[in-house]
Amino acid sequence: MTPAPITLYLLVGAVLFVCGIACMATKRNGIGVLMGVELVLNGANVNFVVFSRYTELGLDGQITSLFVIVLAAAEAAVALAIALNFYNNHLTIDVDRGDELQG
Amino acid sequence: MNFADIIRQLQQDTYGAGAEPVAGVFGSSMGSLGLFLPELLLCLTIVLLLLVRLFGADRFVPPYWTALVGALAAFCAAVAEFYGLRGAAPETSVEMFTGLLVYDKLTVFFRLYLLLFLIFVVALTILSGIPDNEDGPDFYTLLFGSTLGMMLMVAANHLLILFLAIEMASVPSYAMVGFLKGRRKSSEAAFKYVVFGAGTAGVMLYGLSLLGGLLGTLEFPVVAERLAVAFSSAESVSLSNPAFATLLLALLMVFVGIAFKLSLVPFHFWCPDAFEGAAAEVGGFLSVASKGAAFALLVRFCLAFSTVPGAELDGFGLYLGLALGAVAAVTATFGNLAAYAQTNVKRLLAYSTIAHAGYMLMAVAAMMVLLHPPEGTADLDGVAAAIEGLLYYAFVYLFMNLGAFTVVAFVRNEIFSEEIDDYNGLVSQAPVLCVAMLVCMFSLVGMPPFGGFWGKLEVFAALFDAGRLHWFMWLVLVVGGANTVFSLFYYLRVLKAMFIAERPENAREARVRADSLQGLYAIVVSVPVLVLGVVIGPLAATVRNVAEGLLSAVASF
Numbered sequence: 001m002t003p004a005p006i007t008l009y010l011l012v013g014a015v016l017f018v019c020g021i022a023c024m025a026t027k028r029n030g031i032g033v034l035m036g037v038e039l040v041l042n043g044a045n046v047n048f049v050v051f052s053r054y055t056e057l058g059l060d061g062q063i064t065s066l067f068v069i070v071l072a073a074a075e076a077a078v079a080l081a082i083a084l085n086f087y088n089n090h091l092t093i094d095v096d097r098g099d100e101l102q103g
Numbered sequence: 104m105n106f107a108d109i110i111r112q113l114q115q116d117t118y119g120a121g122a123e124p125v126a127g128v129f130g131s132s133m134g135s136l137g138l139f140l141p142e143l144l145l146c147l148t149i150v151l152l153l154l155v156r157l158f159g160a161d162r163f164v165p166p167y168w169t170a171l172v173g174a175l176a177a178f179c180a181a182v183a184e185f186y187g188l189r190g191a192a193p194e195t196s197v198e199m200f201t202g203l204l205v206y207d208k209l210t211v212f213f214r215l216y217l218l219l220f221l222i223f224v225v226a227l228t229i230l231s232g233i234p235d236n237e238d239g240p241d242f243y244t245l246l247f248g249s250t251l252g253m254m255l256m257v258a259a260n261h262l263l264i265l266f267l268a269i270e271m272a273s274v275p276s277y278a279m280v281g282f283l284k285g286r287r288k289s290s291e292a293a294f295k296y297v298v299f300g301a302g303t304a305g306v307m308l309y310g311l312s313l314l315g316g317l318l319g320t321l322e323f324p325v326v327a328e329r330l331a332v333a334f335s336s337a338e339s340v341s342l343s344n345p346a347f348a349t350l351l352l353a354l355l356m357v358f359v360g361i362a363f364k365l366s367l368v369p370f371h372f373w374c375p376d377a378f379e380g381a382a383a384e385v386g387g388f389l390s391v392a393s394k395g396a397a398f399a400l401l402v403r404f405c406l407a408f409s410t411v412p413g414a415e416l417d418g419f420g421l422y423l424g425l426a427l428g429a430v431a432a433v434t435a436t437f438g439n440l441a442a443y444a445q446t447n448v449k450r451l452l453a454y455s456t457i458a459h460a461g462y463m464l465m466a467v468a469a470m471m472v473l474l475h476p477p478e479g480t481a482d483l484d485g486v487a488a489a490i491e492g493l494l495y496y497a498f499v500y501l502f503m504n505l506g507a508f509t510v511v512a513f514v515r516n517e518i519f520s521e522e523i524d525d526y527n528g529l530v531s532q533a534p535v536l537c538v539a540m541l542v543c544m545f546s547l548v549g550m551p552p553f554g555g556f557w558g559k560l561e562v563f564a565a566l567f568d569a570g571r572l573h574w575f576m577w578l579v580l581v582v583g584g585a586n587t588v589f590s591l592f593y594y595l596r597v598l599k600a601m602f603i604a605e606r607p608e609n610a611r612e613a614r615v616r617a618d619s620l621q622g623l624y625a626i627v628v629s630v631p632v633l634v635l636g637v638v639i640g641p642l643a644a645t646v647r648n649v650a651e652g653l654l655s656a657v658a659s660f
Contacts, residue, residue, distance in 0.1 A: 013312075017309050020305065021306075024302050024305075030294065030298065033298050033302070034298070034301065036302075037301040037302055037304075037305045040302075040305030040306065040308070040309060041304075041305050041308055043309060044305070044308040044309040044311070044312040045312075047309070047312035047313065047315075047316060048312045048315065050316075051312065051315055051316035051319075055316055055319045056319035056320075057315050057316060057319050057320065057321070060263070060315070060320070060321050061312075061315060061316075063263070064262075064263045064266075064311075064312075064315070064321065067263060067267060068266070068308060071267065071270050074274060075270065075274055075301055075304070078274050078277055078278055078297065079277070079297045079298075079301055081278070082277060082278070082281050082290070082293045082294055082297045083294060083297075085281055085290045085293065085294075086290045086291065086293070086294040088290070089285070089286075089287045089290040089291075090287065090290070090291070095294070095295075095298060098291040098294055098295060100287060100288055100291055101288060101291055101292060101295070101375070101376040101379050101380055
């Protein structure tokens with residue numbers, strides 16, 4: 001079986017990225033936006049792993065993706081805590097409802 | 104090379120070249136760990152802060168003392184390195200931890216900058232009492248963690264560290280912005296900040312992955328070399344070449360992430376909201392420390408992409424500089440215009456922060472243009488002058504912006520308000536705070552004899568130099584100059600309220616005496632603003648030295 005061309009893998013990464021961006025841009029629900037962020041990070045992760053296999057990036061790519069997985073978890077924890085705090089104060093997590101700070 | 108050799112090499116890199124690996128830390132030849140001492144001390148402080156509370160000792164040892172001592176210790180370690188007590192500040196750069204971090208004069212300078220600032224912020228929080236005793240350990244853990252991330256940012260030598268450091272600086276700041284419990288505004292500010300920050304971080308990471316794949320490396324020193332190989336012919340540097348288009352896209356994405364940290368237009372939306380919702384102390388921290396660190400990172404990143412002179416990509420560097428100049432001009436103008444309509448002092452200062460990021464970015468733009476002249480070879484003296492301007496500005500900015508936020512914090516503690524209208528006639532009750540605000544704001548405008556004047560002058564001089572190479576920089580210079588005049592008016596509005604307006608009869612009293620600790624702190628922060636405007640030589644010589652040290656690494660390849 002011949003290995004799949006690099007383009008296919010990159011396409012997966014790119015689709016994840018675009019889905020994530022679309023999700024961030026259109027979702028009004030705060031949690032939905034954060035899910036979009038996860039998609040973007042994972043799209044980048046796919047890229048890193050693919051490049052480490054197909055280019056001379058080597059292990060750097062895989063190590064980077066490992067770090068990013070850990071970091072995404074940490075960031076999600078903080079973001080969800082802040083979302084919860086927002087909910088406690090506003091009884092909603094609709095990002096458009098945060099409109100007290102303007103000008 | 105077998106496995107044992109790799110381990111030995113790693114040990115040598117980490118502990119120093121001694122036969123006894125651990126002894127190397129204190130010996131003459133320091134390994135990476137020895138050079139990393141200030142950061143390690145910060146880590147230790149974080150652990151201590153949490154442990155002290157775990158054992159219930161925080162009733163006897165308030166957390167701020169642990170924090171202050173830790174910050175002072177880290178600062179002393181960094182100062183010791185600066186003066187060469189433990190190995191001279193290197194003439195050229197030394198790579199730490201197998202090339203992930205770099206230790207050079209810029210690292211040393213910004214490390215001192217950040218630690219000095221950390222001490223000031225911890226002292227400010229002690230005086231204004233924003234984290235109470237119970238929350239102290241959490242707050243200082245976040246503060247120190249964020250500073251640690253910024254210190255990694257300034258030493259980054261690898262794209263992975265660039266991303267990790269930016270995230271490490273950002274994630275605790277999200278939590279710090281939302282630290283005021285039960286405040287609707289604070290939670291909203293933190294929520295907006297985290298959503299925006301996480302989004303831009305994702306985009307930046309995708310850009311980094313494209314860069315990594317394109318160049319086959321993540322290490323800064325190799326980037327320029329690989330670029331020169333990948334784009335060696337004139338045809339390859341055009342948009343019809345997919346690789347070049349990818350490079351542009353990747354750089355754009357990475358700049359999105361950096362622009363978010365610098366709050367450059369159009370990635371500034373979070374800044375006013377976050378500053379208004381957060382405590383003034385946190386606003387002061389974010390405005391100075393994260394800006395300084397992000398500028399150090401931007402300079403490193405730009406220099407890493409500055410290819411060998413004469414290569415086909417030289418024109419690309421020039422256009423990068425011009426693009427940065429355009430962003431800088433728009434940012435400064437927007438920040439100043441938006442500041443007019445503000446009624447909240449913190450929000451006004453947030454827009455002023457955006458404008459100042461624009462001025463400092465002008466220095467980076469001038470640096471790139473000077474480094475990549477349209478014809479002939481680069482005049483490294485001019486480039487060094489541009490970096491010198493940036494560093495001088497950043498250093499003065501530390502004191503003047505911190506001073507402004509300090510006054511806001513102290514006044515808030517007295518009158519529980521941050522509206523400009525409530526500042527009316529404060530001079531009769533808290534003269535020392537008002538004078539400190541006057542000094543800081545005139546310096547922010549850039550008036551002589553305050554430090555801000557010289558910072559601006561050096562940046563504008565670099566722009567003038569760059570203007571001789573490309574007309575566009577003249578335009579940026581004119582915009583910068585016009586902005587300086589605009590900005591006078593909204594700063595004056597605050598000062599007018601403080602000094603000229605009458606204090607209303609029913610207003611809350613704000614008695615802050617000059618000999619109280621708060622008064623002394625305000626004096627200590629604002630005196631350097633004045634001193635840096637009168638005695639320019641020592642700091643200018645130091646930052647010049649730093650700039651030349653940085654460029655000697657660039658010029659050598």
